[in-house]
Amino acid sequence: MNRVGIIFKKPFSLGLLFLALILFATAPFYVQPYLVILLTSVFMYIIITVSWTIFSGPTHYISLASAAFFGVGVYTSALLGKAFPLPVVIIAGSLISFVLALCIGLLTLRLRGMYFIIFTFSISELMRNFLLWWETTMTGTVGRWVVMVEHVTVYYVILVIFVMVLLTAYLIRRSRFGLALRSIGEQEEAATHIGINTTVVKTITFAISAFFMGATGAIMATKWKYIDPRIAFDPLLSFMPVLMAIFGGTGQLFGPVFGAAIFAYLEEILTTKFPYYYMLLFGSILIVVILFLPHGMVGLVQKWWGGGLNRKNANS
Amino acid sequence: MRILEGQNITKHFGGLAAVHQVDFDINQGEVVGLIGPNGAGKTTLFNLISGSLPATGGQIRYKGNKITGLKPHQICKRGVARTFQSAKLFAGLTVFENALAASLFGTKRAISVPDAEKEAAELLEFVELSTVREMRAKDLPIANRKRLEVARALATKPDLLMFDEVMAGLNSVEVAQAMELVTKIRKRGITIFMIEHVMKAIMNVCDRIIVLHHGSKIAEGTPEEIATSRTVIEVYLGE
Amino acid sequence: MRVFTSVLDVVIGGLIMGGIYALIAVGLGLQYGVGRVLNVSHGEFIMIGAFATWSLYTLLGVSPLVSLILCGPVLFIIGFLIHRTLFQYLRGKSESAGAFADSSLLASFGLLFIIQNLALLIWKADIRGYSYLNSSVSIFGAIFAANRLVALLFAVVISLVFYVFLTRTRLGKAIRAAAEDPVTAQVMGVNIHRVLAICFGLGALMAGFAGPLISMIYEIQPTMGLEYTIIAIIVVVLGGLGSITGSLIGGFILGLIGSVVTYFDPGLSLIAYYVIFILLLLIRPTGILGK
Numbered sequence: 001m002n003r004v005g006i007i008f009k010k011p012f013s014l015g016l017l018f019l020a021l022i023l024f025a026t027a028p029f030y031v032q033p034y035l036v037i038l039l040t041s042v043f044m045y046i047i048i049t050v051s052w053t054i055f056s057g058p059t060h061y062i063s064l065a066s067a068a069f070f071g072v073g074v075y076t077s078a079l080l081g082k083a084f085p086l087p088v089v090i091i092a093g094s095l096i097s098f099v100l101a102l103c104i105g106l107l108t109l110r111l112r113g114m115y116f117i118i119f120t121f122s123i124s125e126l127m128r129n130f131l132l133w134w135e136t137t138m139t140g141t142v143g144r145w146v147v148m149v150e151h152v153t154v155y156y157v158i159l160v161i162f163v164m165v166l167l168t169a170y171l172i173r174r175s176r177f178g179l180a181l182r183s184i185g186e187q188e189e190a191a192t193h194i195g196i197n198t199t200v201v202k203t204i205t206f207a208i209s210a211f212f213m214g215a216t217g218a219i220m221a222t223k224w225k226y227i228d229p230r231i232a233f234d235p236l237l238s239f240m241p242v243l244m245a246i247f248g249g250t251g252q253l254f255g256p257v258f259g260a261a262i263f264a265y266l267e268e269i270l271t272t273k274f275p276y277y278y279m280l281l282f283g284s285i286l287i288v289v290i291l292f293l294p295h296g297m298v299g300l301v302q303k304w305w306g307g308g309l310n311r312k313n314a315n316s
Numbered sequence: 317m318r319i320l321e322g323q324n325i326t327k328h329f330g331g332l333a334a335v336h337q338v339d340f341d342i343n344q345g346e347v348v349g350l351i352g353p354n355g356a357g358k359t360t361l362f363n364l365i366s367g368s369l370p371a372t373g374g375q376i377r378y379k380g381n382k383i384t385g386l387k388p389h390q391i392c393k394r395g396v397a398r399t400f401q402s403a404k405l406f407a408g409l410t411v412f413e414n415a416l417a418a419s420l421f422g423t424k425r426a427i428s429v430p431d432a433e434k435e436a437a438e439l440l441e442f443v444e445l446s447t448v449r450e451m452r453a454k455d456l457p458i459a460n461r462k463r464l465e466v467a468r469a470l471a472t473k474p475d476l477l478m479f480d481e482v483m484a485g486l487n488s489v490e491v492a493q494a495m496e497l498v499t500k501i502r503k504r505g506i507t508i509f510m511i512e513h514v515m516k517a518i519m520n521v522c523d524r525i526i527v528l529h530h531g532s533k534i535a536e537g538t539p540e541e542i543a544t545s546r547t548v549i550e551v552y553l554g555e
Numbered sequence: 556m557r558v559f560t561s562v563l564d565v566v567i568g569g570l571i572m573g574g575i576y577a578l579i580a581v582g583l584g585l586q587y588g589v590g591r592v593l594n595v596s597h598g599e600f601i602m603i604g605a606f607a608t609w610s611l612y613t614l615l616g617v618s619p620l621v622s623l624i625l626c627g628p629v630l631f632i633i634g635f636l637i638h639r640t641l642f643q644y645l646r647g648k649s650e651s652a653g654a655f656a657d658s659s660l661l662a663s664f665g666l667l668f669i670i671q672n673l674a675l676l677i678w679k680a681d682i683r684g685y686s687y688l689n690s691s692v693s694i695f696g697a698i699f700a701a702n703r704l705v706a707l708l709f710a711v712v713i714s715l716v717f718y719v720f721l722t723r724t725r726l727g728k729a730i731r732a733a734a735e736d737p738v739t740a741q742v743m744g745v746n747i748h749r750v751l752a753i754c755f756g757l758g759a760l761m762a763g764f765a766g767p768l769i770s771m772i773y774e775i776q777p778t779m780g781l782e783y784t785i786i787a788i789i790v791v792v793l794g795g796l797g798s799i800t801g802s803l804i805g806g807f808i809l810g811l812i813g814s815v816v817t818y819f820d821p822g823l824s825l826i827a828y829y830v831i832f833i834l835l836l837l838i839r840p841t842g843i844l845g846k
Contacts, residue, residue, distance in 0.1 A: 062657060107837060113656060114587075114593055114656060114660075115840055117593075117660065118593075118788055118792075122832055122833055123833070125785065126829040126830065126833065129826050132822075133820075133823060133826060136822065176421075176429060176432075179416065180417065180420075180421065182408070182413075183406050183409070183417045186407055186408050186409060187404045189368065190400065190406065192367075192388040192392075193366060193368075193389070193392055193397070193398060194389075194397075194417060194422050194468060194471070194472055195393050195418070195421035195422040196389055196417075198389070239664060243664075246661065276675065276676060279668040279671060279675075280669055280672035280673065280676075283667065283668030284665065286661060286662070286668070287641070287662055287666070290645065290662050290665065291641075291644065291662075294654075294658070
């Protein structure tokens with residue numbers, strides 16, 4: 001149904017993916033612990049970006065609520081981690097985020113464009129500020145300690161979530177659900193007139209995207225060990241997926257993966273080597289990308305490839 | 317059988333009555349035209365019927381059942397389809413995908429993807445767009461865009477199809493082709509309700525014509541009656 | 556008597572804050588209402604104005620009120636140039652209004668990151684403050700610092716002058732015409748490109764006025780910008796998108812609400828703003844005076 005984006009032949013790229021998966025799955029055995037931790041961070045960003053793209057990509061509703069859903073996962077971990085085993089905590093974080101997204105979606109998905117963007121951002125900020133106030137005023141402590149989990153375990157959990165989110169994104173894209181989402185993104189009014197229940201479709205997709213963000217938050221909390229509202233609901237977590245997805249290109253599946261991977265890696269390097277300059281660099285890259293790469297890196301690559309393929313077809 | 321009927325339909329925007337106590341009915345199998353000067357409320361009436369806008373007052377019944385208050389997707393699944401004045405195509409999707417989406421979602425009965433693909437392909441044949449099925453909708457010239465709008469509406473298997481100025485912007489050859497298409501659709505048993513400014517088309521194709529002016533119905537009758545009606549002529553000349 | 560002074564305290568405190576809110580909201584509202592750019596880096600311009608004032612005062616002893624007169628126009632020019640180059644280019648390249656809205660929003664995020672980082676490099680992350688006109692003034696028994704009252708005075712005067720500018724002058728009318736109907740305005744001879752850039756510059760001008768005023772009353776930090784941007788957005792939506800008067804009124808309303816909430820618990824004021832905002836978006840997104 002959706003043929004755009006498959007540059008290589010299918011069996012080849014599937015094989016490549018499988019190989020990559022095996023490499024990552026066995027990484028802790030032959031790779032330095034520092035790299036495993038780095039990979040965990042990179043995968044975290046990829047998951048958030050891909051989750052974000054599941055909803056915001058086709059519908060063009062730019063959500064800045066990622067921090068809210070991620071933060072919910074983080075706090076679920078902090079609150080339940082001592083009493084419940086890890087799998088329960090992660091599922092709880094995911095489900096609570098899912099339900100939160102359903103509620104937000106039903107309330108607000110009739111807001112369009114700017115209003116939706118600002119609204120989702122407000123939700124994230126409200127939660128951050130509210131929790132900050134609550135923790136200082138009611139509980140007395142701002143931060144919380146999270147039950148620690150071995151970093152290799154964290155890595156594997158992240159890897160599993162990564163595979164799941166990729167699979168989900170892929171299945172949605174190729175299904176009629178994906179077509180419905182893209183129709184909504186192209187012309188929402190017409191979409192309702194051909195029988196698509198846009199409210200349900202949007203809300204469910206929004207919730208699915210939140211599910212994975214919540215799961216990621218829950219597991220990352222265990223890696224960070226100490227969390228507070230500023231860390232859990234960091235607004236940067238809302239901005240980054242947008243930037244990464246646009247950098248990579250939202251039209252294809254691997255665009256956000258690619259964009260997030262590069263950015264996450266860059267962030268790790270920059271925050272350690274140039275902690276005083278990385279915002280400057282990010283901002284500049286963002287502007288450059290907006291100006292010159294409207295379809296992201298993948299769009300650029302496609303232009304080069306597409307030119308070659310078209311010439312071939314014209315001659316045959 | 318009355319496939320569509322409206323009683324006392326009213327729509328207010330603030331203090332302005334865009335549609336004011338309009339009664340109408342359409343029988344199955346008819347081709348009914350809706351004309352009137354710009355701003356008469358024709359598209360607003362369509363929006364009320366298709367569910368885009370909530371009515372301020374009055375009732376609309378489709379096949380005897382009340383549809384006022386339902387959402388557009390629910391009304392669509394019951395068998396009412398429409399085209400839009402400025403073709404609201406899914407611009408970034410291909411022609412085929414536009415039709416496919418409508419086939420998949422437009423009916424109450426669940427349909428498999430292969431079946432929907434087949435139906436979409438047949439419909440593109442019907443409107444003569446098969447050759448461009450892989451083209452992005454935004455790259456289509458205007459006549460083909462209108463065809464695609466029609467194909468998409470037909471894909472939802474309507475019993476009532478509403479055309480909103482489907483012939484606007486077409487040259488005389490294209491208008492003739494559009495008229496043929498309307499006749500073909502009628503032969504399939506679909507009832508047609510059409511807003512048009514192209515008088516030649518309305519007069520030749522319609523069984524009956526309803527005339528709106530400033531939101532109210534001012535005349536109704538056969539093309540001959542309307543063409544010779546003093547009220548209608550004054551309204552058009554006066555504008 | 557005690558109740559009265561408390562109430563007066565809250566009310567005047569609210570008006571002071573409200574005056575500043577009104578200024579920054581009008582600025583943002585112009586950039587969005589006419590230029591169609593939701594400038595999330597608006598707060599950063601405010602921050603620059605505040606810090607420039609701080610530097611000029613602590614290093615050269617320049618009065619903040621003088622800095623205000625300097626910062627405004629300087630930031631106006633910067634804003635004008637940024638729009639002329641960055642946003643005009645994006646406008647030309649965008650396929651649709653929606654695409655421009657998205658790309659301009661993201662570009663302004665980029666500006667936010669860049670400006671904030673530059674400020675952090677120059678001034679470091681510490682909280683700064685200075686005291687100017689700290690003497691106490693007594694009004695009906697309630698005590699206020701002179702600098703706050705001066706700030707309020709300036710905020711009100713600037714707002715009034717600006718209002719007159721928009722309603723009485725030719726340029727002001729051209730701006731309002733462009734806000735209502737850019738196409739017709741262009742047909743009527745309005746140089747749209749220049750008007751849009753001027754509007755963006757005017758937004759920066761407001762920031763350039765608000766920053767110094769804020770620095771007179773509060774402590775400042777290079778990270779202060781985002782909070783003010785958010786408040787500006789809330790006020791614009793509260794007053795109604797596209798309505799300058801709405802932004803002015805909305806600013807004072809929000810300032811008063813903030814003052815009341817702060818009286819009970821300062822940590823809750825921002826939360827209160829968000830709650831109001833969210834309710835507003837759900838119940839009446841068009842705001843008080845919006846269309």
